[in-house]
Amino acid sequence: MATLVSVGSGKGGVGKSVIVASLGAALAHAGRRVILADLDVGGANLATMFGVFDAPHDLDDFWARRVGTLGEVVHPIATRLGLIPGAGETLATANPSYGAKSRLLRALGKLEADIVLVDVGAGSGFHALDFFLAGEIQVLVAVPEPPAILDAYRFVKLAGIRAVSRAMPGRSADKREVQTGSFEDAQSLLEGLDTAPPEVRDRARSALERVKPCLVVNRSAGRDIPIVRLRQTVRKFLGGELPILGNIPEDQNIPRAVQQFLPVIDAYPRSAAAVALEHTTSALLARIHAMESPTVRTPNALEGGVSPYIVA
Ligand SMILES: Nc1ncnc2c1ncn2[C@@H]1O[C@H](COP(=O)(O)OP(=O)(O)O)[C@@H](O)[C@H]1O
Ligand SMILES: [Mg+2]
Structure with missing residues (x-):
């Protein structure tokens, strides 16, 4: 079974x-079998990061059942690294049903890989939220600018509400209330379930507990990063901290690498961005190990060692 790592942001264009x-290339270099899945429905472009324009299959083929398994869609990129090119060339696949999404998520878990990295795409719509929530490790990317932080804040909040709403049955009045309400914190969100049966309340509470994002700050310039409010939201809404998984500086080697259709860690391995991305990869691997062996507490490179750029 592959470990699913989802990467979301709310705002587009932040560097997901x-x-x-x-991260995919670095994890493959580190010996893991990695598959990158472009689930940015309607805005798919991960394949272009590797100069892949003519893959024989993409996610559309899986959704339209033109292939037997999702494995047939995986396009080999490099040793141990494969890519599922995104869909969205038809109205139906740009707007997949809940059933289609569930079929995809089940298939992702069964892929022949150690790690599946999911680019969930921009926005806080149901697709992005559902793909993000599917991650056993959930990575939120934000740039240190107020609009991106605001979108990340909204994304976290909506992910919590979506998790609770999905745990509730069908068309109940409680569910409608969760979907239409605006909540200040987890308590007010769960209070709406007072009249729900205890098993529904328990399910909702544990669904909310499984929303545990960690943060990658991108394009930082060494100034203070305004994530205090974002951290408060996570604490209030999800009842946990928002660990910093990585801090990637603004670096012109990134657009240069994009122009060359290469990940920056391969094109400019000594650049500041590549070094930061290697650190982020180590932090991610530490989290994966900690999850795989919950009794052995693997020290997380970032726990207690927060970047000097971050003010909490
Ligand atoms: N750390 C960075 N430094 C400089 N430019 C960056 C950095 N991160 C991303 N970019 C630029 O931003 C563009 C958008 O990034 P992209 O990964 O496509 O965003 P998203 O997937 O979130 O929409 C990239 O093409 C790249 O040129
Ligand atoms: Mg993108």
């Missing part, structure tokens, strides 16, 4: 695909 491409 750039980061997914480099």
Whole structure:
């Protein structure tokens, strides 16, 4: 079974695909079998990061059942690294049903890989939220600018609400309330379930507990990063901290690498961005290990060692 790592952001253009491409390449260099899945429905472009324009199959083929298994869609990129090119060339696949998404998520878990990295795409729509929530490790990417932080804040909040709403049955009045309400914190969100049966309340509470994002700050310039409010939201809404998984500086080697259709860690391995992405990869591997062996507490490179750029 592959470990599913989802990468979301709320706002587009913050560097998700750039980061997914480099993390994928670095994890493959580190000996893991990695598959990158472009689930940015309607805005798919991860394949272009590797100069892949003519893959024989993409996600559309899986959704339209033109292939027997999702494995047939995986396009080999490099040793131990494969890519599932995104879909969205038809209205139906740009707007997949809940059933189609569930079939895809089940198939992702069964892929022949150690790690599946999912680029969930921009926005806070149901698709992005559902793909993000599917991650056993959930990575939120934000740039240190107010609009991106605001979108990340909204994304976290909506992910929590979506997790609770999905745990509730069908068309109940409680569910409608969760979907239409605006909540200040987890308590007010769960209070709406007072009249729900205890098993529904328990399910909702544990669904909310499984929303545990960690943060990659991209394009940082050494100034203070305004994530205090984002951290408060996570604490209030999800009842946990927001660990920093990585901090990638602004670096012109990234657009240069994009122009060359290469992950920056391969094109400019000594650049500041590549070094930061290698650190982020180590931090991600530490999290994966900790998850795989919950009794052995693997020290997380970032726990207690928060970047000097971050003010909490
Ligand atoms: N750390 C960075 N430094 C400089 N430019 C960056 C950095 N991160 C991303 N970019 C630029 O931003 C563009 C958008 O990134 P992309 O990964 O496509 O965003 P997203 O997938 O979130 O929409 C990239 O093509 C790249 O040129
Ligand atoms: Mg993208």
